[in-house]
Amino acid sequence: MSEESYPDDLLYHPEHDWARVEGDSATLGITWYAQDALGEVVFFDPPEPGTEVKKDQPYAEVESVKAVSEVYAPLSGEIIEINKAAAESPEQINDDPYGEGWLARVKLSDPSELDNLMGAAAYRKLLEENE
Amino acid sequence: MLAEIGASATDELFAELPDDIRLGRDLDLAAGMAENDVYDLLAELAKRNTHAEDELCFIGAGMYDHYVPAIVDAITQRSEFLTPYTPYQPEVSQGHLQAMFEFQTAISELTGLPVSNASLYEGPSSVASAGYLAIGATGRRRFVASRGLHPHSREALATYSRGYGAQLGEVDLRHGLTDPGKLAGALDEETAAVFLQTPNFLGAVEDVAALAKRAKEVGALLVVSVDPMTLGVLRPPGECGADVALGEGQPLGGRLDFGGPSFGFFCATQEHIRRMPGRIAGETVDVDGRRGFVLALQTREQHIRRDKATHNICTSQALNALGGIVYLSWLGKRGLVELGELLTRRTAYARERLGNANGVELLHEAPVVREFAIRLDAPVAQVLDRCAAEGIAAGYPLGREYPEHEDGLLVAITERRSREHIDRLAAALETAVAELAGGRAEMSGVR
């Protein structure tokens, strides 16, 4: 299991998803808080490459033993790659949620949406308020 | 206790019930009875049923008068199996979870498909449940069922289909078997699943592998309902291209019980494991490395996935399934095969004897294992009444569900129906038909 962290170079969505922007595409995943709340992830059902995803809409599911969680897209776009390794070994989502546990890469369709996401400090604040 | 609660009378505990919905009177039911009186009343009702200890039962149609060995009761009546509930706390439910795992293994062996669940309610509703899986797997909403599928299975599938928003089409039989040409013609790229039964309702063994080809071509799932007692002899559905194999489990250590409780078994290919309905036991280890069993893949189920669950089932038929694995262990690898061969030979004998009886004709000549259909030269209902008077329940009348076989009767054989019993049946049928046909001939003045 990983240590609690919320890297500063990422953008965050209130449904506990992160995005790492790389030019006109972004890598997406779930935050430390999300994987901790879920418990040991046992199954990740990725979408097909080519699928259109919409901001604030679920695009995949992750399962623990006793829960199913929808994964929300923080940004809109087209799925260009999914993390097959994470689908095969979903433990990576717990162990390294921002690294090996990434879920999907999207080609962004509306970069202006980036303005709606939070930075790490704002996300941490949101978590504190939820407590 | 009331003092602890802080109330002065038990009535206070119901204070929140609004006056206008209180019953306000006694229930209009007789007062409670002593145990011996209840026993006598139930025994009196039992006496007014003609059952398989009083007469020879040749009725089948999905449930059969097999012998249930005494150890099945001895084990299923144990408190430890009879009285707990679903294994939500696996550490104290290893008995049931292990029995489920063993059951799943045995059923998987019988059907030739790798994944089995731990039971559904019974046969026909399991068929209907397969429809839900097929919709989830294919995204299509059309079902095609052979008329060889048990009428109750077809009816249940039709009922559930109204909830699924699916359409159900039927394919006729020809000479007792699913018409391959008509089946092929009925399938297209909108077909979610094809439903076959073997042996079919008229007792005929279908060539599932041959019928499977067209289903594969259009990408429809092949769902095969199979009589488990025939799987010592017949090629398992898994080896014939079935995606789902299921059926009525009553023959495996279950009593007749006027139709239930029994169990439905349900198996699928590995691909569909996450769409399976019902409980599934899985193997794992505990913190000390000890082998143990748990409910696996619970995220499919209603208590977790709720509206998106693969099925709504909660309570299934765990105790009956336990009876099933005890029975299969009792029969064993060789016993199931030998029993199947015994049934096949006795049924062949019965078919020949009855086919040779006057006024009786075989309805079809397709291969059979333990059940077959005949035609009578006299009204079936009256023939059955006369046979009943001779202490024989001669079979299941086909007319209501197969109007084209108004004169048809389905005869079932189990290991309890000896050669002598079969001879008695043949004689009784022959006599009954002669009496009734003769009378009819006289009445119509035919000479």
Place this chain on the structure above:
Amino acid sequence: MQRDRALTIFERSRAGRRAAALPPLDVPERPLDELIPAHLRRERPPELPEVSEPEIVRHYNRISRRNFDLDTGLYPLGSCTMKHNPRLNERVAALPGHARLHPAQDPNRAQGALELMWRLADALTEICGLPHVSLQPSAGSHGELAGLLLTRAYHVDRGERRTKVLTPDTAHGTNPASVTMAGYEVVQVATDERGGVDVDDLRGKVTDEIACLMLTNPNTLGLFDENIREIAAIVHEAGGTLYYDGANLNAIMGHSRPGDMGFDIVHLNLHKSFSQPHGGGGPGSGPIAVSDRIEPYLPVPRVVRRDDADGAAPSYDLEHDRPKSIGRLRGFQGNFGVFVRSYAYILSLGGDGLTEASQTAVLNANYLLARLRKGRAGKYLPVAFDRRCMHEFVLSGRPAKRELEVTTLDVAKRLLDFGFHPPTIYFPLLVDEALMVEPTETETKESLDGFCDAIEEILAEAERDPEQLREAPYTTPVRRLDEAAAARRPVVRERLDA
């Protein structure tokens, strides 16, 4: 013995052993090839166990002792009604007249069975206050599906198209699962601060798209919804049906009836209030009772009674010709063996006994709650809704988690070492770290006191050394199991590489 390594019946197999002796072949031994073509026949026998009868008996006896069961101790699962299973019921169910009766026997020769079904249905109409019953559904979920399909048929028959069904957020998972299977969309209704349906939220959501509202009363919090008449009126005015999940009927038998509360369709769980043993997960039975307006759509066959004009004894029959029926939900007539047991139970208790059963169930739950409001339980596992409960109540383990760093799961696992089955955990979802407790009427005061004492001791232990709980259980046949591994790489059968 409890700590034996688990060996399956397959691992105990030895080639050549067998238990069954079959009758000898008394007909010509015709070659099988003549009877069934080879391409239709099995090539390899299935790898079933090869064991003798004594081995089978020993094996299943041994593993049975790795189960905790109701005959051994308190089993307070919420909304499951784990009440004592009278053994008389097993005796009468085994009578050959019931047990060896074929379901397709001519009704004229099954009059005892049909009369039993009719009388059971008659008793159920009195108990739930609705006039028409079908015994066909095999379990509560099956009854729920039936009720929703009846609702669908009812609306279609009136030319109405309705697409949604309301369920409270406290609903048992089977409710929304059934809604989807019946082709409807789930809309959730909120729960108010008193733990009942939020009537304002309901009013806002009840439109002419709503086919039905599914409720249980008392609900899964064990609380009686006093607004039920108003709720019924709102739903009926909008043209919807009101469905009662009978899982909690044990609280109100003889005191109130769902039919009188305004419900149109009710399912009953014979394996809950009516003492059918739970069997490790079934068999059960989920008969439904409906109002006049829903009656035409009931499943077939229907059990009918024909009174004789000449004054002879009435006769019973199965009727199939009901043009508006939704059809069949399963084969034959339903779980008759369960009907026998439940009917015997109803006869044994009688109207007075059923009323007393509910009264005692509510008394026992309130007593248990009163004791658990005190001491450490009151501090760390407070009741979720501060009201009188009915037959069950829900505690929240949130303070225990915050202050002792032990979860509801940890408390439950430690209870196993104390010889109790834990209550239901993590349900209803509305309550954080929930424990749903239903003792039933067949527990004595001493039994309930024992449970309270155990909880107190466990929480005291948690104060001193929470790790004790987190590592529990210690004394059970297996300790905490790796469910994540089972889910990641499921192994659902024994490998039998022959």
